[in-house]
Amino acid sequence: MAFLCSGKTALSTVLALISVITLGGEPAAKLKPRGYVNDFAQVLSADATTYLEHLCIETDQKAKAQVAVVTIHSLEGSDIESYAVDLYKSWGIGSKASNRGVLILLATGDHRYRIEVGYGLEPILTDGKVGSFGREAVPLLKQGDYSAAVTLLTQRVTDTIAADASVSLTSQAPRSPPSSASGSTIPFGLIVLVGIVLFLLLFTGFGRWVLLGSLFSGRGRSRSPWGRGSTGWNGGLGGGAGFGGGSAGWGGGFGGGQGFGGFGGGSSGGGGASGSW
Numbered sequence: 186m187a188f189l190c191s192g193k194t195a196l197s198t199v200l201a202l203i204s205v206i207t208l209g210g211e212p213a214a215k216l217k218p219r220g221y222v223n224d225f226a227q228v229l230s231a232d233a234t235t236y237l238e239h240l241c242i243e244t245d246q247k248a249k250a251q252v253a254v255v256t257i258h259s260l261e262g263s264d265i266e267s268y269a270v271d272l273y274k275s276w277g278i279g280s281k282a283s284n285r286g287v288l289i290l291l292a293t294g295d296h297r298y299r300i301e302v303g304y305g306l307e308p309i310l311t312d313g314k315v316g317s318f319g320r321e322a323v324p325l326l327k328q329g330d331y332s333a334a335v336t337l338l339t340q341r342v343t344d345t346i347a348a349d350a351s352v353s354l355t356s357q358a359p360r361s362p363p364s365s366a367s368g369s370t371i372p373f374g375l376i377v378l379v380g381i382v383l384f385l386l387l388f389t390g391f392g393r394w395v396l397l398g399s400l401f402s403g404r405g406r407s408r409s410p411w412g413r414g415s416t417g418w419n420g421g422l423g424g425g426a427g428f429g430g431g432s433a434g435w436g437g438g439f440g441g442g443q444g445f446g447g448f449g450g451g452s453s454g455g456g457g458a459s460g461s462w
Contacts, residue, residue, distance in 0.1 A: 212261065213272035222238045224254075255290045291326075307454075319459075322337050
């Protein structure tokens with residue numbers, strides 16, 4: 186009986202984690218900024234993320250405007266306009282005095298995007314202008330090239346801000362067009378899921394072949410071929426945890442007080458544009 190309870194508990198845990206991984210949805214108030222670029226959906230390439238982080242840092246330093254880039258899987262039933270306003274308010278993008286901030290938000294699972302503009306930038310980033318930026322990015326979004334789409338949106342926004350402030354942005358885009366991380370590699374969520382299953386197999390006492398059989402084939406009559414190789418995935422999961430380390434790496438990469446130091450308490454009144462693909 187204890188054996189069965191252990192198995193049910195493990196299975197419930199796996200199913201709960203599957204839900205979190207596949208939906209990737211979080212209420213806006215619970216999301217915490219990791220930097221200017223926050224790829225919670227894991228759809229941006231490493232090159233694109235690094236470039237965009239540099240570009241947003243430079244925009245903040247030279248033009249005194251903060252641009253936050255956020256990707257998520259799901260809006261969790263909310264409309265993207267309300268979600269963007271809530272996230273903007275929670276993070277306080279832009280300084281409290283000037284409200285010069287912009288939020289570029291992609292909800293990949295819902296196929297929705299939003300460019301939320303702070304009060305201080307509404308005169309130059311009008312609803313019509315940012316709407317045209319979004320329409321320009323739609324073909325890339327339809328292709329699933331999220332890195333290129335987000336790069337285009339961020340460049341259009343930062344170029345407008347820089348021109349108004351009479352400054353030049355020198356951050357260099359990757360030589361080749363940045364492609365989405367999800368386009369040619371195994372989905373991050375799948376890797377994590379397999380790692381979690383194998384971890385539970387090793388440490389819950391529930392037979393390896395029984396649990397795998399119940400999850401994937403509904404039977405436990407034959408020995409699973411995954412058995413002996415499971416420790417290799419355990420090591421792989423440790424490597425996957427480097428994503429957390431990667432986000433912290435921004436601080437080191439842009440050291441000397443020139444990296445992300447948090448947002449400034451700015452606010453938005455709902456100006457901007459939304460769209461779908």
